[in-house]
Amino acid sequence: MLEFARYYGRRRVKGALAMTAGFALLVALYVWMFPSVSEGIDLDAYTETLPPALREAFGLQSLGTIEGFLAAELYAFGWVLLLGVYFAYAAAGLVADDVDRGRMDMLLSLPVTRSRVLLEKFASVLVPLVVVNVVTPVVVALAVLGIDESISLADLAMVHALSVPYLLVAAAVGLLASVVFDRASVAQRVAAGGFFGLFLIDSVTAGTDVAALGALSPSRYYDPTAILVSSEWDFAGAGVLLAGTLVLLAASRTYWQRKDVA
Structure with a gap:
């Protein structure tokens, strides 16, 4: 069982480690910068001069x-x-990459269902998701300790735990694009651009008369600032994101089962 998930998951290990290493360096840079930046500038006063939409x-x-x-x-x-x-x-x-390269016919000729192929391929994205969310908080905690500051470990753990549903729904958006479009490059551009567009909708409409449109954006339901600064853990928002992931997975599965693979 789960042979496809293990196979594709192993292929993501190197990329996951490289991405996590990049974020670890970014963490070290930001933490190292903080003492000098916070002492030389009244950051809170500066923040008040920025447009509300940008702050939000x-x-x-x-x-x-x-x-x-x-x-x-x-x-x-x-x-x-x-x-x-x-x-x-x-x-x-x-999915689109195998279809684009002509490998999907061979894969589907095996005694497996389309649903299994689809869901196990999706499960492989758990590798980078888990690696980056396990390693990064450890790096953050150690880096903050290194500059004689303190941070709530519970809030730090929760900001990563609650990011899991958010990143899952992002991956589910990509999966839907992957089954709809046969060319991988098109699917990737649509998925990345579409997800960025949802982020912009939430950002631009915040505090306006059309703020309700932001409810379409996953970023509305994951607020790392509220978690780290105010210790507000939005489990209801996480539930909405998980439900959205399931809906997108179901839509992808339904479309994929009915689709002809050229």
Whole structure:
């Protein structure tokens, strides 16, 4: 069982380690910068001069604390935007890449169902998801300790735990694009651009009369600033993201089962 998930998961190990190493270096850079930046500038006063939409989009709150600084510089940008787009882009190649390269016919000639192939390929994205969310909080905790600051370990663990449903729904967006489009490059552009577009909708409409449109965006349900700065753990939002993932998986499965593979 799960032979496809293990096979494709092993192929993602090197990429997951490289991505995690990159985020570890980013963490070290931000934490190293914090003492000099926070002492030389009144970051909270500076934040108040910025447009409300910008503050809302990137969680610019309490920048004078290590929690607020990391929430804005690392998590609101690195996790919500970069990792979200990355997982949407990566998942968009799960099916479309094999179809594009003419390998899917051979794969489906095996005694396996289409649903199994689809779901086990999707399961392979758990490798980078788990690796980056296990290693990064350890690096953050050690780096913060290294500059004689402190951060709530419970909030730090929760900001990563609650990012899992968010990144899963990003990958599910990519999977849907992957079964709809036969060319991997098209599927990846649509998935990455679409997910970024959803982020923009939430950012641009925040605090306006059409703020309800932001409910379509996964970023509405994952707020790292609220977790790290205010210790607000939004389990209801995580539930919405998990439900969205299941809906997208079901839609992808239904479309994939009915689709002719050229």
